[in-house]
Amino acid sequence: QSALAQPPSVSGAPGQRVTIACTGSWYDIGGGYGVHWYQQLPGTAPRLLIYASNNRPSGVPDRFSGSRSDTSASLAITGLQAEDEADYYCQSYDTRLNAYVFGTGTKVTVL
């Protein structure tokens, strides 16, 4: 199955807002199971950041928000902080292949 498409990198100064796009198809992001986002700090396991497009698990700061439209999604980080420097992955479920699918990953750099 093809990975969901993400930009390789985005960057911003502390306090700025950055967004990460995730592009899929009607079989995955548009297929009914929604899209989820994970943050992976260096040397650690991924952590669920946003689920079902725009919901935050407890403990995730409200600086992180998600949205979805048809076959694409985006993650926004407002008030960028140094600790947000990490890799971010979107994830969905491909209803045609019955397979989970991750994005290609985006590295966020805080300038």
Added chain:
Amino acid sequence: QITLRESGPALVKPTQTLTLTCNFSGFSLTTAGVGVGWIRQPPGKALEWLALIYWDNDKDYSPSLKNRLTITKDTSKNQVILTMTDMDPVDTGTYYCAHRHDNTACLPDWGQGTLVTVSS
């Protein structure tokens, strides 16, 4: 509190079969909607989903690796086992197991991962 821990060999030789075990606690793999899956990550590369087993013993596999993977569960031991045949150096990476807790198909809980190196 939900925890998952991966275990298995750190080093396997090319063509060998890899067997990884995920021991979990804090949830039951007999509860409707629950699943446990495996995801891997080559050094410096992106996450790649491998397989997932559901509470009802249904299974999903990565289409590109389906012929090499088998996922099973032992609910009495709170374990999920993944086998991958015909290992190759490109299979080197960190292997994670993760918990799916409902039908949203997200993975809210992950193990710390285990690094597997394929080399002769």
